[in-house]
Amino acid sequence: MTMLLLCALLAGLEAQARPAVDVVLMVDVSQSVTYGTIKRDRTLVHDAGDALAAAMVAGDTARVGTFGEAILLDPARLSEGAAVRAAADALTEKVGGGSPLWDALVTAAQSLENANGRRGIVVITDGRSTANRIGFADALARLEHARVPVHVVAFDKSDRAIPDPGKRLIQIAKATGGDCVFVERPAIAGAVARAVAALRARP
Amino acid sequence: MDRLVLFAVACGLLLAVQDRPTFRSTSRTVHVYATVQGGDGRLVPDLARDEFRVFEDGRERPLTVFDNTPQAITVALMFDMSNSMASYLERIRQAGGAFVSALWDGDRVRIGSFGLEVAISPLLTGDKSVLTRILDEELWPGGPTPLWYATDLAMTTLDGEPGRRVVLLFTDGEDSGLFVPGKLRDTRRHVESGGFMVYAVGLPRRALADELRALADDSGGGHFLVHTEDDLSSTFARVVDELHHQYVLGFASDIVDGKPHKIDVKISRPGAKVRARKSYVAAEGVIR
Numbered sequence: 414m415t416m417l418l419l420c421a422l423l424a425g426l427e428a429q430a431r432p433a434v435d436v437v438l439m440v441d442v443s444q445s446v447t448y449g450t451i452k453r454d455r456t457l458v459h460d461a462g463d464a465l466a467a468a469m470v471a472g473d474t475a476r477v478g479t480f481g482e483a484i485l486l487d488p489a490r491l492s493e494g495a496a497v498r499a500a501a502d503a504l505t506e507k508v509g510g511g512s513p514l515w516d517a518l519v520t521a522a523q524s525l526e527n528a529n530g531r532r533g534i535v536v537i538t539d540g541r542s543t544a545n546r547i548g549f550a551d552a553l554a555r556l557e558h559a560r561v562p563v564h565v566v567a568f569d570k571s572d573r574a575i576p577d578p579g580k581r582l583i584q585i586a587k588a589t590g591g592d593c594v595f596v597e598r599p600a601i602a603g604a605v606a607r608a609v610a611a612l613r614a615r616p
Numbered sequence: 617m618d619r620l621v622l623f624a625v626a627c628g629l630l631l632a633v634q635d636r637p638t639f640r641s642t643s644r645t646v647h648v649y650a651t652v653q654g655g656d657g658r659l660v661p662d663l664a665r666d667e668f669r670v671f672e673d674g675r676e677r678p679l680t681v682f683d684n685t686p687q688a689i690t691v692a693l694m695f696d697m698s699n700s701m702a703s704y705l706e707r708i709r710q711a712g713g714a715f716v717s718a719l720w721d722g723d724r725v726r727i728g729s730f731g732l733e734v735a736i737s738p739l740l741t742g743d744k745s746v747l748t749r750i751l752d753e754e755l756w757p758g759g760p761t762p763l764w765y766a767t768d769l770a771m772t773t774l775d776g777e778p779g780r781r782v783v784l785l786f787t788d789g790e791d792s793g794l795f796v797p798g799k800l801r802d803t804r805r806h807v808e809s810g811g812f813m814v815y816a817v818g819l820p821r822r823a824l825a826d827e828l829r830a831l832a833d834d835s836g837g838g839h840f841l842v843h844t845e846d847d848l849s850s851t852f853a854r855v856v857d858e859l860h861h862q863y864v865l866g867f868a869s870d871i872v873d874g875k876p877h878k879i880d881v882k883i884s885r886p887g888a889k890v891r892a893r894k895s896y897v898a899a900e901g902v903i904r
Contacts, residue, residue, distance in 0.1 A: 444733035445756070511735030541756040543735030544728075548749045576705070578756065 433472030434612045435490065435528040437521040438465050438605070441538035442481040442504070443512035446568070455505045457601070461537055462501020464602035466494035468609040476524060477501045480517035482510030488524060511544030515552035518585070522559040533562040533591065533612040535605055539569040540578030549581055553588055562591040562615065564608035566601055590615075643868045645681060646672070646903050649780050649813060649836055650863040650881050650892040660888050661861045668890075670867050671880040681866025688722035689859045690740070690777050692770035695755060696787035697731035702757035704819065707845050708786065711817075712751040714849035715784075716744050718856035726773055727751065730766035732759030736773050763791035763828070764803040767814070771806050780862075782837065784815040784855060790825040800827050804834075808876055809897040811904030813837040815855055820844055836893035871898040 440458045447453045462477050469475060469492075477500045478486030485504060491497050514536075521534045542549070556563060565582045579595065586593035592611060596604045648670065652660040665682040693715060695701075695708055712727070719725065719742060727750045728736030737750050767783055774781040791800070807814055814832045816839040818824040824839055832839045838858070842851050871877060874897065881892040896903060 445759070448732060511733055541733070543733060543754045543756070544737055545754070546738055549753055576756070
């Protein structure tokens with residue numbers, strides 16, 4: 414009996430230490446991110462979904478979406494890591510096309526409208542936004558209004574720094590209370606985990 | 617008595633209509649958009665109907681449509697953003713701005729680019745602030761030159777649009793065929809079957825690919841090589857002006873064989889030259 418009470422107490426303390434979050438993970442699967450000389454990189458969504466699933470604790474909910482040829486985001490909130498992994502893997506074949514980054518972020522924010530508590534967007538992108546219905550300024554205003562922090566995991570395969578796609582990514586992260594980190598491909602999973610941790614640590 | 621006569625006449629007419637065999641006309645209008653230039657290269661907008669002659673497979677057809685009033689345009693404006701174009705980005709934006717500035721009410725434009733990605737805006741609009749925003753935010757240099765795939769995709773985004781459809785390409789090179797599918801043969805077929813006009817603008821010292829120039833010529837469009845980078849904006853504005861001042865011609869055709877047929881447009885104005893598409897596909901449904 415004492416043991417059970419102790420376990421319950423510890424669980425309560427852990428829940429306090431690791432409060433639940435509601436996360437939308439959006440992965441850029443446009444041509445500029447997934448192209449390869451031999452074949453396309455279809456593993457990015459899998460790796461990102463895996464990282465998100467590993468970072469989840471009891472009470473968390475998550476959704477996984479992609480943007481490229483289309484914006485794909487299943488509205489169902491998933492609370493199990495296995496379900497998050499499965500949702501990510503279901504999106505691995507649909508890669509290529511443009512990069513409607515701003516449209517995707519607004520879509521993600523809309524899906525969090527009714528979420529309570531800590532919530533946020535983690536986006537993996539190279540920042541080369543194209544084929545958007547919504548412009549940057551409009552998207553920024555909508556995200557600020559929605560009070561949804563955007564954590565950007567920026568990942569640029571190209572060697573073209575002009576114009577710098579990172580500028581707008583930093584701006585959108587800063588304005589929404591999120592963060593923007595620039596990483597190489599192997600470091601993406603770690604960056605996703607840190608972004609989820611940052612959301613959880615928000616007051 | 618009068619009523620009886622009327623009734624008899626009406627019955628007679630009804631019988632006559634019923635006895636008459638039914639013919640379903642398959643005659644459809646083939647539209648041809650023509651640009652006329654004088655010897656000095658300036659547009660000639662004042663030709664009369666009887667100054668045009670149109671031939672289908674070598675046989676002259678009477679004109680059933682003639683319109684020389686300024687026309688609104690529907691254009692996919694495609695920018696080559698491959699590696700070799702990176703240093704021209706600001707010029708390209710300026711040229712795109714000149715194109716947007718020259719638009720009229722009723723014109724609609726969709727902006728796209730090709731390089732690392734083939735990305736085409738979902739917005740087909742005449743809103744100049746939106747188009748300027750796209751030019752400012754959505755052009756990213758880098759990557760190969762998937763010219764044919766980009767041209768084909770641009771046409772696909774306009775497939776459902778009525779009237780004259782134009783693809784305007786700004787490019788410096790030949791198709792590199794990397795990362796994406798796309799073949800000249802398929803693009804050429806799409807141009808012909810869809811009745812698209814293709815325009816191409818090339819940079820100084822970099823000739824446009826022969827295949828692209830031929831495609832533009834055959835479609836009734838045009839190709840321009842700017843002499844200096846300073847000419848870019850004026851060249852784009854000139855293309856808009858040309859598109860606004862094309863003649864709309866049409867002739868009736870009863871051919872439905874799904875095959876390409878030659879079109880030849882001639883004018884009688886001395887010293888003037890005409891450009892128009894050189895073929896159409898006599899497919900079922902609406903002829904493009």
